[in-house]
Amino acid sequence: MLIKDRTKSVRIKKLEVMQRRIIRHHQRYLSIEDELSGRLAGHFGEQSNDYFLKPFCDFSVFHDLRLSAHDSYFQIDTLLLSPRYLLNLEVKYITGTLVFDHLNQVIRLKDDGTEEAFKNPIFQVKRQQSHLIEWMAKNRIPPIPVRSLVVMSNPRTIIKAPPSNKEVPQYITHSPYLQERIKVIDKMYGEEKLTKKELSKLSKMLVRHHIPENPDLQKRYQIEEKDIIKGVYCTECFYMPVHRRRGTWTCPKCSFNSKDLHLNSLLDYALLFGTSITNKQLCEFLCLKSRHVAKRLLFEMNLPHTGGCKGRIYSLPELK
Ligand SMILES: [Zn+2]
Structure with missing residues (x-):
């Protein structure tokens, strides 16, 4: 068994x-x-x-x-x-x-x-x-x-x-x-x-x-934030960055489109920076121009959060 x-x-x-x-x-x-x-x-x-x-x-x-x-x-x-x-x-x-x-x-x-x-x-x-x-x-x-x-x-x-x-x-x-x-x-x-x-x-x-290992690989490989490529990646062809227009992410390389493509990239964020994220950090990581779009995405994900409207911190799902 x-x-x-x-x-x-x-x-x-x-x-x-x-x-x-x-x-x-x-x-x-x-x-x-x-x-x-x-x-x-x-x-x-x-x-x-x-x-x-x-x-x-x-x-x-x-x-x-x-x-x-x-x-x-x-x-x-x-x-x-x-x-x-x-x-x-x-x-x-x-x-x-x-x-x-x-x-x-x-x-x-x-x-x-x-x-x-x-x-x-x-x-x-x-x-x-x-x-x-x-x-x-x-x-x-x-x-x-x-x-x-x-x-x-x-x-x-x-x-x-x-x-x-x-x-x-x-x-x-x-x-x-x-x-x-x-x-x-x-x-x-x-x-x-x-x-x-x-x-x-x-x-x-x-x-x-059982305690899952969570090694600090950025430290081990001397990676700074400037070394990390930001943006949403295409899950079909791995092109990055994919941009969002009228509520949908459309890959310019393979034309794959999805409303939820940002979710995989947020898993990347959690693996790199941890499970707490603010609206500003989400904007920067997903290369979003509008903080209102970021707010809508965060609202749709229905994430647990702490703090008032300004400086609110959201919790991404735990890594396993
Ligand atoms: Zn693609």
Whole structure:
């Protein structure tokens, strides 16, 4: 049973807005595109891996959990819950070859022949596992075995390790073999450790304690307001800015027209500047000439607001 589904993270959504709205000659523009393509590959890799979990309908399945640990957070790509054990899956979409050496260092050999150091994904799942065990103890969940696997979602990823490294075959698998690995683990844990009530409590707590990440990417990429292209964008061809005439937005490039085209651009605003907006800010961001038009759009959206007529602050929908 799927309890918490996978959606595009706020980080990916912010990167998509930045790719759309940052001036092309910005010194970090290529780095933004690089990070976005890497994160999208990871996201689609995780989605494709979900297919291999379908036969396991007895588990409660959680995707993209982010829970607090000490004064920081830990993230879990996929968590499977059963009354007998928990299974933590870290999904990796990697191109090229991963080489584990006898010192537990990991080197990634790319298809173009270059190599780079890679964070050891086995250490990563072990750390997640110990954080999860601590988190459950803190929240008074009875002890239950936790197992972890690193799942390679790109079938072309080659893994190389010396025979002395026993952890690589123990912790790493490719997506198509995941079902077999789960069947083997399943046979190892026959005894029920959690009652139905305890399992349901754990399930609800995981959803309630999940804290979505909201990174400050403008700071990270040194983006100032002057670097951001303003205006309403066309959702069909991404042309910007689209202008509004007689109550309708009409794209000059592809002729797509809609009365509500500003709504998508306001989502961009919320991702870039936060969910509070004034009439003046809306005028500037949507490139509207008339504050009366802005007032009408704000009125039609029926947004919650604070303050009197002058300086009224409107709340755009929360980001998820
Ligand atoms: Zn268009």
